[in-house]
Amino acid sequence: MGTVASTSAETPSGRSIWIDVPDWAGNIAGQHVDVRLTAPDGYQATRSYSLASSGPSPRLQLAVDKLPDGEVSPYLVDDLRAGDMLELRGPLGGWFVWSPSVEQPVQLIAGGSGVVPLVAMIRAHAASGSTAPMQLLYSVRTPDDRFFADELEKLDNITYAYTRSGPPDATIGRLTKERLAAAVLPVGSAVFVCGPTGFVEAVASWLVDLGHDASLIKTERFGGA
Amino acid sequence: MSIFTRGFSGRGRDNNPALPPGQYLTEDFPVLSAGPTPNVDTDTWEFTITTETGKVHRWNWEQLMALPTEDIHTDIHCVTRWSKLGTTWRGVSLDTLFADVETEYDYVMEHSYGGYTTNAPYEDLRDGKAWIAHTFEGEPLDPEHGGPARLLVPHLYFWKSAKWIRGLTMMAEDDPGFWEQNGYHIYGDPWQEQRYW
Numbered sequence: 245m246g247t248v249a250s251t252s253a254e255t256p257s258g259r260s261i262w263i264d265v266p267d268w269a270g271n272i273a274g275q276h277v278d279v280r281l282t283a284p285d286g287y288q289a290t291r292s293y294s295l296a297s298s299g300p301s302p303r304l305q306l307a308v309d310k311l312p313d314g315e316v317s318p319y320l321v322d323d324l325r326a327g328d329m330l331e332l333r334g335p336l337g338g339w340f341v342w343s344p345s346v347e348q349p350v351q352l353i354a355g356g357s358g359v360v361p362l363v364a365m366i367r368a369h370a371a372s373g374s375t376a377p378m379q380l381l382y383s384v385r386t387p388d389d390r391f392f393a394d395e396l397e398k399l400d401n402i403t404y405a406y407t408r409s410g411p412p413d414a415t416i417g418r419l420t421k422e423r424l425a426a427a428v429l430p431v432g433s434a435v436f437v438c439g440p441t442g443f444v445e446a447v448a449s450w451l452v453d454l455g456h457d458a459s460l461i462k463t464e465r466f467g468g469a
Numbered sequence: 470m471s472i473f474t475r476g477f478s479g480r481g482r483d484n485n486p487a488l489p490p491g492q493y494l495t496e497d498f499p500v501l502s503a504g505p506t507p508n509v510d511t512d513t514w515e516f517t518i519t520t521e522t523g524k525v526h527r528w529n530w531e532q533l534m535a536l537p538t539e540d541i542h543t544d545i546h547c548v549t550r551w552s553k554l555g556t557t558w559r560g561v562s563l564d565t566l567f568a569d570v571e572t573e574y575d576y577v578m579e580h581s582y583g584g585y586t587t588n589a590p591y592e593d594l595r596d597g598k599a600w601i602a603h604t605f606e607g608e609p610l611d612p613e614h615g616g617p618a619r620l621l622v623p624h625l626y627f628w629k630s631a632k633w634i635r636g637l638t639m640m641a642e643d644d645p646g647f648w649e650q651n652g653y654h655i656y657g658d659p660w661q662e663q664r665y666w
């Protein structure tokens with residue numbers, strides 16, 4: 245059980261939620277929690293959300309994007325507020341994780357809110373002092389839709405791929421295999437791909453076409469088409 | 470005992486007795502995979518059953534297709550909480566494939582193209598409870614859903630229905646597979662909500 249410490253807008257449709265979980269045992273970058281909501285009649289709905297935070301801190305950070313016709317995400321984005329209790333289970337997932345023992349260069353590839361567990365990895369990487377290179381390719385609708393924009397702004401190892409609109413000098417439109425090839429670290433790097441299912445399917449199969457070893461590509465599919 | 474979530478009323482209630490606890494109905498077919506979808510060619514496809522003596526029983530795609538097929542109408546339940554009711558599959562019963570297999574072992578490791586594994590008790594794969602499925606709703610099974618062929622073990626959470634199935638190995642003990650080593654339950658009964666260990 246956690247208590248919402250604060251929330252803040254990340255994008256027009258998404259926000260960050262900080263939750264205090266006093267007995268939290270710590271988590272590795274990339275893991276997620278299951279959030280369970282309970283209505284007055286006992287009805288429950290549970291969804292998974294990645295942790296943007298990692299390490300021993302009992303203050304967890306989630307970042308949630310609202311699906312307009314969704315059941316849980318509109319509640320978390322529009323209704324939840326500081327002081328609310330939230331039932332969580334986790335940390336979950338032992339595969340889609342990065343820890344400093346990974347020695348290869350790391351290419352992170354995010355679509356939309358898929359950046360959440362990857363930001364946890366960027367933070368853990370910075371905190372660890374690991375010398376393995378790590379870079380991010382972030383596909384997102386427009387500059388306003390970027391999660392963690394201020395924090396990522398300060399980093400120089402990020403390539404943005406805007407799908408709807410962006411700065412005048414940017415190529416706008418969905419990622420293609422060619423643009424992917426130009427933006428990612430060479431074959432032999434560890435790759436983490438996260439986002440909507442269709443995005444992850446396309447990117448992961450292009451990576452394999454480009455010669456990346458399937459066993460070095462880890463994926464997390466958030467759902468949707 | 471859980472507390473109520475302030476201000477949450479929830480959407481429609483799926484008061485459907487066919488839904489195991491904590492599951493919701495979906496019309497989509499979501500995808501749970503840990504890596505890229507492998508490209509498996511039926512020209513080189515093969516399925517094996519390996520026993521404790523080292524004996525390997527093999528089928529290629531043509532041989533699989535020549536075996537008697539069954540139509541399976543079933544509900545499926547994913548550990549990530551979606552369920553689909555009344556899905557239709559076509560495939561070959563594991564009873565047919567195990568007909569000439571001699572083994573004393575009680576557990577099975579399922580191996581996939583792409584390297585993933587998941588474990589199950591042998592008795593859960595017998596007596597009309599498991600198939601190699603190659604057709605979904607009348608169409609060849611999509612690669613992202615495990616095509617050309619996946620295991621179908623619908624009474625367990627769906628990760629036990631290994632996608633891109635390539636072989637089964639008999640085991641003396643119930644050793645955990647890839648998914649189980651990464652946090653999923655060793656058995657995975659949706660009615661007991663055995664999601665994680």
Ligand SMILES: Cc1cc2nc3c(=O)[nH]c(=O)nc-3n(C[C@H](O)[C@H](O)[C@H](O)COP(=O)(O)OP(=O)(O)OC[C@H]3O[C@@H](n4cnc5c(N)ncnc54)[C@H](O)[C@@H]3O)c2cc1C
Nearest residue numbers: 291292293294307308309314315316317357360466467468
């Ligand atoms: C391991 C894991 C980690 C996740 N981490 C995050 C996270 O950090 N931040 C976050 O915002 N979400 C995350 N998700 C997605 C999240 O769990 C929910 O699926 C999402 O918030 C939608 O829930 P909902 O109840 O609002 O929509 P639902 O009521 O479940 O669905 C409404 C409609 O949207 C479709 N849909 C469901 N999920 C998606 C999707 N991701 N994209 C597009 N369409 C979809 C459904 O098929 C349905 O038609 C994660 C998912 C997984 C599996």
